[in-house]
Amino acid sequence: MTKAKSAPLLHIEQLGKRFGGFVALDGVDLEVANGERLGLIGPNGSGKSTLVNCICGTLQNETGSVTFNGEKLDGMVAHERTHRGLARSFQLPRPFRSMSVAENIRVPLLYTVNARSRSHLSHREIDERCMELLTLVSLHDKARKSPADLTQVEMRKLELARAMAADPKLLIADESMAGLSHSEVEDIVALLLRMNEHGVTIIMIEHIMRAVMAFSQRLAVLVSGKKIADGNPEDVIKDKEVVGAYLGT
């Protein structure tokens, strides 16, 4: 007896994006199931960040389509996609510098969670949720600090906590570990796994392979704007085309 396959949370079909004459994405197909942990890798310039930007609405795809939770997102602006449950963290942390750490977390609670739910969160509920999230990322004792006072790893955690505050169905972590030490990378991987345990589907874009391998249930590889592999991480990293793309052979 075969089990009926449920519709994917994210369905990307023939996604294309050009910058002038440069083809950044060339007909990318990708599916992500609900609750899945997907690793997305590729050399610099392969189109990973462009793909994230097209999924999140920072850039608009020229061809193909993005379907999220059964709804086509093409043409929709970024904040509307966030309201529908898509959240992202940025490659370089982009905190709101005039606000405290806790105030950074309040923004998606005010603008996304409140916009989504009919019953608005009270100030007390927002404060409680802020502290929950800051505790999740171990920043509860820095709630009133300025983001400028945080270390690199704390800044990354703030970025992830802010994305989580939007109560997303899908979180895209775009190189959340770049420039971090070994123990800090482990810290972030553990955090992402905890977030996944909370029911959030996660796409991790990363260059640090031990983190990708420790985290991903499935691995997709982008090279020159095309997806060249997609499957079990152990199999994908042994794929000849993938090895060739990384080693230049």
Add this chain to the structure above:
Amino acid sequence: MRTPFFVLILTAIAAALYAAFHSIGNDYLFFAGYTVLQYIVLATAWNILGGYCGYVNFGSAGFFAIGVYSTVCLYTIGQSVEDVFPQFLVAPMQLIFPLPLPALIVVGGAVSGLVGLGMGYLTLRLRGVFFAIATLALAVVLETLIVNWEFVGGSRGAYVIPPNEIPVFGPYIDFLFALMLILVVVSLTVARLIERSKLGVGFATIRDDELAAEATGVPTLRLKLIATVLSGALFGMAGAPFPYYIGYVEPGSAFNLSYAVNSIAMPMIGGTTFWAGPMIGAVLLSTLQQVVTVTVSSAVNLLITGLLLIGFVIIAPRGIVGLWQDWMRRRAERAKGATPAAGAEGTPA
């Protein structure tokens, strides 16, 4: 402090100021005071878009002039109802016109707010210097339109004759001063309400990082449009009584560069992230300008503005409010650091 209490305090201060000026009985105080109050409204209006959202508007004079010329237009209509309207409308229009000044202020604010909305749609996809240039261009376009619009006087200008006296207030300048005091209360209340609301949080995210704001669910374009409408409306409301204050309006005075420069300089000097900042900057700078106008020459005013602006940008980029906040923080840190030490040394064993 709750908003009604804040409004009450502001109103009490405004009433006390009016009473004090009235008891002195010198009309010049009202004339000079009107200018200072007008700049408080202009600086607060600029700060809603420039300070809270980080979008530098060089077209302030354009929005101010929209308020000025909506008054001139309605005043001119009031003067020539028979020529403007068809015969069957003349009688009802004579009941409406001439409009009282408070109504003209509302109209000026509405027209300027609408133009703000239009400008927002056209320009708010631009950022940084491109947005600033677009707003400057808007002011130039508006000035060209006014110069070529004969109905409001075109390049030769138009006279708006205020009555000498008005019941309750006495001299008309007293009435204008009182209206401007009300506008100051309104604009400061609006600014404070924004700062303490969800809207203020959204504005701050736009100022800090627009891309991150969108990613966290902030509808940036909608909020920027709200900011341009509110800012434009306040500019227009400040401009509407101006023809009654000055008596003769021509494009050169309504679109004067000093409005644009002062509207930027005053919040920068006072501080852009707190509602009181533009007010502090406006009171300091325009009072200084009034003193210099009387003692030296009004030609020195822009020089003073420029020098102070350069000084503050270099020495105190967050303005006087920023200096105050830094001083308070240092004081708190010193007190925090001194407490255990004082206890250790000062407490007898």
